[in-house]
Amino acid sequence: MANDTLLTLADIQAARARIAAYVKRTPVLTSDVLDAAADARLFFKCENLQHIGAFKARGAANAVFSLSDAEAKKGVATHSSGNHGSAVARAAALRGVPAYIVMPEGVAKPKAEQVERLGGRITYCEPTLAAREAATAKIVARTGAAMVHPYDNRKVMAGQGTAALELLEDTPPLDLVLCPIGGGGLISGAATAVKALSPATRFIGVEPAGADDAARSFEAHRLIPLTHADTMADGLRASLSPDTFAHIAARVDAIATVSEPGIAAAMRALWEGLKIVVEPSAAVPYAAIREGKVEVRGLKVGIVLTGGNVDLDKLPW
């Protein structure tokens, strides 16, 4: 896919204006303890403090509020085992239209409860991607709802990228930005913003070694779908789409992978250092620093902490 068909800075700026009233400008936190440990200056963009506890509120709001009244009238639909479902339910409630959320059976109860609390109508299905897609397609056919894919959707990608715009505004010029990769929605938007506004800043994506489709695809210069995910980072088990892979190939400088013990240790260090609750997926970029997978010595580094929805009774330590 040629560069001129990818997202642009203007798309992300338009998203920002569209969602300004519906999302929080989250704080950027620093810690002298974490800086000393890394011998670097680390700037953490805290999307765990976003509405619904994750950056997903941004993309869903941009997608739902981009619909025309006619398109939105019959509601919106998506499939999600986590934060995106809550984000779509919330955005739909703000727009005053129904939200149909397909969730796999056995989904973490707090996540289903959050969707319900936000007014989402849940349909349960078998826990496979095929079953999720089939159930969602059925709902779309029956209701006429507009599909809001968790990441393979330009409005969602652009909305997620608004987090990077704020990060750049609230920090000194950054040498490096790190963000995790799941389906690739966040990194597509964020790398677009960073490379447009600060071309000298390197952008590195990080994913668990147990869900390393982005690393393998990046290396091979072609999309290699994820067939099996084995990681505690439940937000990063999705497979890239052709479109998100095209953005990564064009705008990301490197991909690093991290181990499961590394993710747990990084999560713990972030709780201790920043006094905030982050979920395993959010700890993945910092794990790359701790494991020495990314060289940061002497650098100013921006890190997107993507979310904080975790079962407090099942912590990985």
Place this chain on the structure above:
Amino acid sequence: MSVATLPPVRPISLAEIEAARERIAGTILRTPLVKLELGPGFPDIRLKLENLQPINAYKLRGAANAVALLSDAERGKGVWTISAGNAGQGVAYAARKAGVPCKVVVIETAPTAKLERMRALGAELVMVPFDVAWKALETHEFEGMAGTLVHPFDDHNFIAGHGSMGLEILEDAPDTVAVIGAVGGGGLLAGVGTAIKAMKPSVKVYGAEPATAAPFALSFAAGEPREFPAWEASFVDGAGGRSVIPRMWERMKPVVDGALVVSLDQTRQAMRLMAEKSRVIAEGAGALSVAAALTGEAGQGPIVAIVSGGNLDLAKFCELIGD
């Protein structure tokens, strides 16, 4: 200097607080005020997240103001303070940033992590028993210390720095009807209360304490500073003193409307609730205000609960929030 010769307590003006705010802007974080999402049937509670300050406690505000107000001559001689934890980190952080030498008289039983962090911030530590530290707090002196004392609560400029938080609260939530903060030494409530009452006197200001250490509540009921005879140590180590120091009573009394007391169990539950709903880690003292707001005794809100800090051992935190 003995207690008798300390400069008399004088009121802090709004202008002093506004000036402090400008002075410390480059050192502190303008912390977010976030709604605690509890759904219907609960008071409207907003959290002022001072646990997100660079030293993870509000004390940095006062420390940064006190250090910034030093003359050139005073800067050369350095600063010192007396602390078991958050104030020492605040003064050490502000002093390092300003390039001023710093010594801290610390209670020898303070957690290693806090001592290490103060050392990492460049402070020189002098370890003493609790009673020696307490005497230094009362008399404002300690042998061998040169330079300016930044007292961890009984200090005009320190308290004026904390007042900056009150200005931010009313900017972010002009509809606030009550503000709750923990009482330890009393500096937080004196500073924030002064700012709030100067800007909007109708807003109620409450002090919160654990039932195991509640001298402010006793003092409030008696109308004069009191000791708390049944004092017990607990995980709420950043608030709840053995007594209210008369000079601090004088500072708090004009700007505080009431005292709220919560159990240790209510405090623990508030810590869990904040972790779950707002994704933040509060220390015991930082959760007192939220626990107090949840009792309903401060009304239906909007209530601003000051989350004063987040410095506690993570293993301890996980144990406290577990079922």
